Amino acid sequence: MPHGELARLAALATIKRFKPGQFLAEEGEPADAVFNVIRGTVRLYKLLPDGRRQITGFADAADFLGLAAGHTYAFTIEAIDSVQACTFVRTRFRSLIEDLPALEHRLLELASAELEAAQYQMLLLGRKSACERVATFLCIRHKIGLRSADPGCRTVLLPMSRTDIADYLGLTIETVSRTLTKLRKNELITLQPHKRGVIINDLDALWALAEGCADGS
Amino acid sequence: MPHGELARLAALATIKRFKPGQFLAEEGEPADAVFNVIRGTVRLYKLLPDGRRQITGFADAADFLGLAAGHTYAFTIEAIDSVQACTFVRTRFRSLIEDLPALEHRLLELASAELEAAQYQMLLLGRKSACERVATFLCIRHKIGLRSADPGCRTVLLPMSRTDIADYLGLTIETVSRTLTKLRKNELITLQPHKRGVIINDLDALWALAEGCADGS
DNA sequence: CGGTCACTTGATCGTCTTCAATACCAGTGG
């Protein structure tokens, strides 16, 4: 985006901090802000009336959030760790869009990418086994890690809890735990106890598992 | 959208016909067209290497298709029945967007709505039981039917096969069949044999089931 | 008619869930 436009955007932003567990937005509430995560990780999720939770995505530094079709949020946004986020008042953001076609263009690109990711996730939730889901998750998290780490880095940092991973993959916490143990025993990964980190020993094999090209026995 | 802009859009369109099973687009192929379904229904899906299929959505008359983040399609688009679609060459469509901000605005709205639908579907695939999934499907199809039928209409037309429904809901064809039978025995619905139609007897109860507020026993 | 296709129904099996016990760490206060 052109520098002048970026400056106008920045002029509109307020940087806010959120503690772990704090809400950036809540499903069903009026959607009066959009966000850009600067630091930390947030979870996006929807709930069923009885409390079942589906995490539809995680957002890390540089991710944009808060697109809503209607006038209320379609999902809850909650800080996982200590989060800093650029916050824009929606009405002002909207009026800025009016005279900045480049911004709207960028938003459409982002939305399209999100949509593509959502389709991958549907494939995962509808058709992959527990083992394939966990392998996919680790591979994708690894890829995301490469945005900020050097290529060739094999350590995956998982800021989210097992419960979050389970609710993201459509599994239970026990199945996630068991599956990670199985991958460890097969020497595909190494777990870092009490550090929420995983080292990938064989990235290619893990990808093969993730895509259903291996049986993971 | 303003009439003048609509006219320019129409000038760019070619109406194409597709027979059942014919592809409008294929996953991985260069994305050089976008579509607007005029008549009929198409399925959008992704495949795993071993053939497992996840249908990410169906598109009916008036639905817009073909948004791609990259330069290739993220999913396959296949005609279910006899389909007519407005086809736009992507490059020309793109250049039209350049001078029509309203068009891009509309596309962003559509993409946001799609994204919201995708999140509902993730909730369904990750956290709902077979019974809840089928009930949700029927309710949503009913809602879609109201776009072209009078309100109060209780007949749901299902142009897609049981296999399609199964691949959309992350189930097998047998489970879909059994679940429909169960709903019929509970007198929530009436099946129209050999006609791919369903009559909803108790819409409220079906919605309650769909949202997990009832146990569907 | 024989053939295929879409769907239904039944019996059995396996994966993941549920329920439960245990381990481990961090923080708190005696």
Place this chain on the structure above:
DNA sequence: CCACTGGTATTGAAGACGATCAAGTGACCG
């Protein structure tokens, strides 16, 4: 320093839901 507590993760045993395998029905078609 050490018990006590709460949160997170691992592991085991039992159970359920949906998948798989298999058979059967009716519609449509050459």
